[in-house]
Amino acid sequence: GINAEYGEFPMASEQSVILVTGGSGLVGKAIEISVQKDPNPNEKWIFLKSSDGDLRSYEQTKKIFEKYHPTHVIHLAAKVGGLFNNMKHKTEFFVDNMDMNKNVLQLSKEFKLKKVVSCLSTCIFPDKTSYPITEEMLHNGPPHPSNEGYAYAKRMIDVLNRCYREEYGCHFTSVVPTNIFGPFDNYNIEDGHVIPALIHKLYNARKNNTDFTVWGSGKPLRQFIYSLDLARLFIWVLRHYEESEPIILSVGEEQEISIKDVAYYISDALQFPRDRVKFDTTKADGQYKKTVSNQKLKKYLPDFQFTPIEKAIKESVQWFEDNYEVARK
Secondary structure, eight states, rough: HHHHOOOTTTTTTTTTEEEEETTTTTHHHHHHHHHHHSOTTEEEEEOOGGGGGGGHHHHHHHEEEHHHOOEEEEEEOOOOOOOHHHOOOOOHHHHHHHHHHHHHHHHHTTTTSSEEEEEEEGGGGGHHHHBOOOOGGGGGGGOOOGGHHHHHHHHHHHHHHHHHHHHHOOOOOOOOOOOEEEETTOOOTTTHHHHHHHHHHHHHHHHHHHOEEEEEOOOOOOOOOHHHHHHHHHHHHHHHHHHHSSEEEOOOOOEEHHHHHHHHHHHHHHHGGGGGGGTTTSOOOOOOOOOOHHHHHHHHHHTOOOHHHHHHHHHHHHHHHTTTSSOOO
């Protein structure tokens, strides 16, 4: 289990209260599943949903801190959206995320929290870059213009982490996951990420007994991380990672996978024949690869076992089928 794997908190004699913002999302749910599987009597976990309060408001955020008196925060809450949404509402993506991050970190300082782990994203790295991407490259150039509102707000978490640490000795840090997928994902066909959107589309194709067409050649490569693997890593970071500099949480470069293989694994999981999966090469492919390096993670956890992607996709498909009525779609 997690506790055996990563040890308990160094200060396990006293009760730790861990507040997870964005606790009802993909990553929050995965952390909740991991914690339930392996509970630690010295830890009390609180998973916030958006109805618990608006983190854009300092007053409402303060009420949450007063109610729970957390010792630790995992900050996952963010305003997120697909490409189109990001391009259309850059101001809101910037302002809403800045407000949330500023309030959570400011109150964590005021309430003298022991540690805060915030979540960044690989899409906030410079648009023009060399590969593989490493943690040090975060501020080396502007992000892609399409999501600059979101990206700059997220980058400021890293800046604030450093400032709070230097000025006040706060233990604030951040993690950078690659493309996450798993149970409780957003399976919306227009606004979902590639794996959940493909699962939903293929599910429909099977239901309607039609061929399934993937846009593009299927050749681009991506690194994906299963939400349940990411959850285990988040818990390790919370307990043991002492740097304030970000750490990339990803499978290695050798586990990059083509969109074509992803589509085939999904069709296998849905028992949909591979020869009915077509690729529309008249549609653009997007970036061929966006490789990140997980060397820093490997240095800390050389033996960490990632769930094989085929198995993880199978479990995600199974979850979608079992929870079709309630899934976000």
